[in-house]
Amino acid sequence: MSSPSRVRAGIPTGGQFAASAHHESDISLGSDAAGLSAAELYALSLQSQSEPDIDAKLAVLYGQEMRARARRGRVLDDIHIAAGDRQKFGYGMGWRMSNDEALQQAQEVAQQSDPRTAQAQRALDALAVADAEIERVTAEQLPLDSEFDRRGGWNRAFVVTNADGHVHSSMGCSTCNRGVQATSFAWLTDYSGAEEEKIVSDAGWRACTQCYPSAPVGDHLTSRIKAPGDDEREKASQDRADKKAQAAADRIAKGLTPDGSPFIVRWVEHGAVSWHRGPDGKQVYGEHDRDSHEAFKTERSAVMWYVDQHFYRPPTADQRVGLDQVVEAVAAKHGKSTEDVRAELAVKIEAKRKREGL
Secondary structure: OOOHHHHHOOOOOOOEEEEEEOOOOOOOOOHHHOOOOHHHHHHHHHHOOOHHHHHHHHHHHHHHHHHHHHHHHHHHHHHHHHOOOOEOOOOOOOEOOOHHHHHHHHHHHHOOOOOOHHHHHHHHHHHHHHHHHHHHHHHHHHHHHHHHHHOOOOOOOEEEOOOOOOEEOOOOOOOOOOOOOOOEEEEEHHHOOOOHHHHHHHHHHHEOOOOOOOOOOOOOOOOOOOOOOHHHHHHHHHHHHHHHHHHHHHHHHHOOOOOOOOEEEEEEEEEEEEEEEOOOOOEEEEEEEEEEEEEEOOHHHHHHHHHHHHHHOOOOHHHHHHHHHHHHHHHHHHOOOHHHHHHHHHHHHHHHHHHOOO
16 A cells, blocks of 8 residues: 555555554644534644654554564465475575465365365465554545645655664655665654754755755764664764773783883894704805894783893893883882893892792
8 A cells, every 4th residue: 555645655565564663743733624524623622733744643643563574574484385385496585476376275274174284374364463453554644735726835854774874855766765675764754844954954864865855965964863773872972982992001000011012022033043044045044133122011020031031040130121121111100210120120030039049
């Protein structure tokens, strides 16, 4: 079902409604309403209501319709199963029977003594409930759509419900509904009847340039319109940023560099004996000067390395170059002199010797 006003407003019956933003309005009728039918009274009351109030009612009804149609789609799958139908090439690829053929077959199964009789009857009953719901909601939409027609229509705004969804003047925009699933929208009923300038200004970067020709182009534009889920997404993003900042702060607090990156000490081992590449590029075994380094993520690991180098064997003159870099980094971090740091580290070395019984 698609009413004339829905076609004119560019609203496809397959659109998905996630939410609506609206406010309520109280309507009172004058004495002129005497003798009118209930339907006429309702139509008359709509003439006194604002565009946002009317669209707020429609948004609720369209949401109900879409949910009922989704249920009907699931029930139709049950109808095909009860009819003994099979998928063409696998799940989600479509059924071999048409919906009408499956419905007719399911009705026949429901009248027989068949293991699938109860299943078929349940599916048929569920289909009747879904159809009745769609019919009810569609009927309730008609007077609201008629009031839209009577006024010659008005501006509307719909926001796509994903993180970077745009604001559209209808759910029939050519940039939407291109996938297997219909695009999911939230109807911004507070903007119903608003000037395009207002919608475009508030939408900012979200404003669809197809729907709103006056919309400027630019991702830098601020949007005062949020899609459903934006607050949750923003909070999750902020939580991730906070955790990342806290992790960086922890690295800085525990480390020996201003930015928390690994602290690297470097020295040259003179006369090292090992395989190395000679002047001619060939591998040779013998003495050579070898670059050495150690990397420490934390101050604690650097201090442990310093203690171990003094504990197991006296450090060589070459190693002392790297060890001195640790002392200097610890002193700089805590605002101490290198002499004080060496004295503190000497205490740690002696404590370890005592623990080891040396």
